[in-house]
Amino acid sequence: MTAEAPSQPPSGAVLAEVALTRAEYDLAFDLLDRAPTDVELGIIGGMWSEHCGYKHSRPLLPLLPSEGPQVLIGPGEENAGAVDIGRGLAIVMKIESHNHPSAVEPFQGAATGVGGILRDIFTMGARPIAILDSLRFGPLTDRRGRYLANGIIGGIAWYGNCMGVPTVGGEVAVAESYRGNPLVNAMCVGLLEHDQLTSAAAAGTGNELILVGADTGRDGIHGATFASVDDPEASHRGVVQVGNPFMEKLLLEACLEALRTGAVVGLQDLGATGLTSAAVESAGRGGSGVELHVDRVARRASGMTPYEVMLSESQERMLVVAERGRAAEVQAVFATWGLHSDVIGSVTDSGALDVIDRGARAASLPIGMLTDAPTYTYEVRRPAYLDEVEPLDLAEIPMPRDPTDAFLRLLAAPNVASRAPIYQQYDHMVGANTVLAPGGDAALLRIKGTPLGVALATDGNSRTTYLHPYVGGAAAVAEAARNVSCTGARPLALTNCLNFGSPEQPAAYYQLVHAVRGMAAASAALGAPVVSGNVSLYNESGGEAIWPTPVVGMLGVLDDLERRCGMAFGADGDEIAVLGAGRPLLDGSEYLASAFGRVAGRPALDLVAEAALQRLVRELIAARLLSSAHDCADGGLAVALAESAFAGGRGVQAPDLPGGGRWDARLFGECQTRVVVSFAPSAGAAVAAAAAQAAVPMRVVGAVGGPRLRLGPIDVDLAQAEHVWAGGLAQALAGRGASV
Amino acid sequence: MNAAVVVFPGSNCDADTLHALGTVDGVRARFAWHADAALDGADLVVLPGGFSYGDYLRTGAMAAHAPIMRAVRAHAAQGRPLLGICNGFQILLEAGLLPGAMLPNASTRFCCRWVHVRVESARTPCTAAARPGQVLRLPIAHGEGNYRIDPDGLDDLRSRERVIFRYVSEDGGRAPAANPNGSVDDIAGICNEGRNVVGLMPHPERATEAVLGSECGRVLWDSLLAAVRA
Secondary structure (H helix, E strand, O other): OOOOOOOOOOOHHHHHHOOOOHHHHHHHHHHHOOOOOHHHHHHHHHHOOHHHHOOOOOOOHHHOOOOOOOEEEOOOOOOOEEEEEEOOEEEEEEEEEOHHHHHHOHHHHHHHHHHHHHHHHHOOOOEEEEEEEEEEEOOOOOHHHHHHHHHHHHHHHHHHHHHOOOEEEEEEEEOHHHOOOOEEEEEEEEEEEHHHOOOOOOOOOOOEEEEEEOOEOOOOOOHHHHOOOOOHHHHOOOOOOOOOHHHHHHHHHHHHHHHOOOOEEEEEEOOOOHHHHHHHHHHHHHOOEEEEEHHHOOEOOOOOOHHHHHHOOOOOEEEEEEOOOOHHHHHHHHHHOOOOEEEEEEEEOOOEEEEEEOOEEEEEEEHHHHHOOOOOOOOOOOOOHHHHHOOOOHHHOOOOOOHHHHHHHHHHOOOOOOOHHHHOOOOOOOOOOEEEOOOOOOEEEEOOOOOOEEEEEEEOOHHHHHHOHHHHHHHHHHHHHHHHHOOOOEEEEEEEEEEOOOOOOHHHHHHHHHHHHHHHHHHHHOOOOEEEEEEEOOOEEOOEEOOOEEEEEEEEEEOOOOOOOOOOOOOOOOEEEEEOOOOOEOOOOHHHHHHHOOOOOOOOOOHHHHHHHHHHHHHHHHOOOOOEEEEOOOOHHHHHHHHHHHHHOOOEEEOOOOOOOOHHHHHHOEOOOOEEEEEOHHHHHHHHHHHHHOOOOEEEEEEEOOOEEEEOOEEEEHHHHHHHHHHHHHHHHOOOOOOO | OEEEEEEOOOEOOHHHHHHHHHOOOOOEEEEEEOOOOOOOOOOEEEEOOEOHHHHOOOOOOOHHHOOHHHHHHHHHHOOOOEEEEOHHHHHHHHOOOOOOEEEOOOOOOOEEEEEEEEEOOOOOOOOOOOOOOOEEEEEEEEOOOEEEOOHHHHHHHHHOOOEEEEEEOOOOOOOHHHOOOOOHHHEEEEEOOOOOEEEEOOOHHHOOEHHHOEOOOHHHHHHHHHHHHO
16 A cells, blocks of 8 residues: 555645645645655645646636637647637647746756747647747846846747747847746647647556656756745756757657557646656546556666656656557657657556555555645735826926937837847748748748648737736737737637736736736637636745736638738838727836836727727738738837838838827827738728728828838938847847947 | 658758758659668758757767768769758768868857858859859858868868858848858858769758748759759
8 A cells, every 4th residue: 555654744844845835735634534645745736836736827717718619629628729720720829938947047947948838739749830939038237137038048049949840929028027037938839630639638548658758857846836936046946957959859750750650549748747747637638547657767867766756847758648558669659769768657447646666656646636726716906006006197207309319219128129139049930831930010820731821929018917907918918919910810819828926915916817807808809719828926036026927829810821911011102001099108108118217007908999900900901902010019109110111121201190299109109909001002092991991090190111210200210220229139138238 | 853851860951841842843852761771762862951969969960970871972972962951061061071160150149030142153963053143042040050161171162163152242242241150251052072062051941932032942953953854
């Protein structure tokens, strides 16, 4: 029977190591009707961590719409969601955080984040076709901030480039709030035919469990539990894993080939809490039990205990469920790819996880107890800080004396400047599918052998969410969908990553609840259900929570790739117009933050107007009426116009901007629900008629052409402005001040 | 033309290269496995881009000793066309089939972007259909493309018209800013003495279809097809 249970309750220190509260320990005791062994305590702690058990966020997630005819696999069912894109094809997608490891060891932390999300995709039987990364850094004026940022970027590049999966998009923002806690959210997208969808279920009594890939070492033990507590710096030493993208590339090819044998009934990657959650989750899905023989697990270090083997987070490992009697067939495929594999156990009908070490039972726990972590909800109380940040008195904000100088400073700001210094470090073209590369609104990939394109974007605005959690959550969805719509693609589904502070703090809990409600409303309004996601709480250091940062990864589909649109101005003489009901305000703008150090105001979003705008933009693109379409976001209209001008190598003549009020609010102010489009003068009447029909406001602001950017009172040489914009982030990452 | 694209563990442009070759009428392309001994009558052998053996030891160093390389050497010794792209170029250097070596990019960073290269010689099976001086718009994606060779070797490459591609500006002129990695003499691609072995850092297989932004790479496939048929 089970190795002797301790006679005394564990000390506080022991419970802290497995991140269980005393009450949770007592609950486990009651459920088992006995004291758990050390190994069992580690397993329970891992499975009941926020990272695996979602104990604080699970009660909120049903708020998010997750249904629709396009949804093949919804959230929580498998390692990733799956979406029907037509023609018998499906897209598999998920985004996941690797914030805490990246705060301690940025290069490996980010790299293994990419490795983990890739495995989530190919366990589904899909070939990964794209990676996107949503990053948040602390100030780059700070040496450690630059160390973290450059390490994170380098780690993503190292892993993704070696894998041969293009990193086609993402976003990055810099704010004081992330100084001690950068965010690394990695999204992966895979492609497969419907009948290739593979489950991560361990079903069929007697089927064999094969562990393949890297040997198991002591690295990463307690990674999941420590991702779920405060102060990653103190707790993560020795916990961060080290990646091996070459091994993962072999695993990818070998797993996809092994699936073709027909002998594989389930695939599950080893991520947080390693073998423990892989076994428990796959048994949970299969409604079965599993018996694991830890002594059969190939090890990197000698003397490892069953506890260490069960909780190791060594990377590049997969658990394969093979049909009984066919394990050798599957192992032969792995051997072809030079991979070591072992049969380490089997599927049982016990409904329990049984861990056996050299014939002795080290753990025996009911699967249901492990997959059903206790949940917590708290009272939702509006935090006091909202009353302080909401009013914005414009009289306090001086008008800049030199509009052109103010514009150039904004172009050079790390949150506005060109992202090329980052995405050029990523191979964004491997795969030979990249039609619209990073730097635009959304990346667009063709699907070989079909007329289809898939558009992908990630978005999230933490400043907006800090000022108004509900609007911020909704805006993350709306902006990601708007980016996708600007290529002509129809938003189809999304994956989300909720990066918040400790849910045990009232302000962070309020932010979490309201942001999720906002996301739910926008997801419903824009017809893009949530098919997968990840929650990362306890993002704080030194007692301060990060700004609430909901991040959305959006999938759009373009039925006819020929009817696509980019952001670049296309021809001199084209007219430029702003579509949409949004009215620019300095509230929460990048300009207000970067020029005046103020984060204040009350952002707003009208989801009905947003849906109408996006539908109109897609219709105009499908009718081939537009030369360009570009979301008007950070930096406002002036920056949106400049970005389209830089991309097209053509200036802008817009000396008389419409609207009233301060010129800086009109040019640098921000809002949701605006898209800058350009079109041939001959198309102007048709564009205006379509906008009127859709009841979407349209305002012509100027024309494409000339060697200068003339935007209201701003007048600057196009090449000079582009030089400043192109160098801003590169200089910040190199620790040099921007030169304006 | 029968083309073989060699797959090493860690190759990741193998499928893209096969796909690009498949868009050319008259080409039958297939994979050849690193552990195999024979190339089964391939007219053209391509060593594709990627991270063979994870770049362990040095880029291309381990692939140069893979079992298939014996057949690749024999293929080259018979004067048949052999093309190495990116990591394939690095492998040809490590195998001694082309002279010189690669250093990390001068920036010390991986760099993926569009570049312009000028065809410096049409006297190879890879460039026979190109016009000398023709400017091609091709993508690069590498961390170690900073080509180096000793002064005598460089003299030899230059004097025998063995520099096949150079990084240039859009207008075809030489310029420091046009060189993305610090390569000596702006070299992007070279050939062997027999002129049948060519290595280049840019990726023609990513510039074979208009939808991907350029068809400039197609001139390599057209050249090879014509050369094999001749």
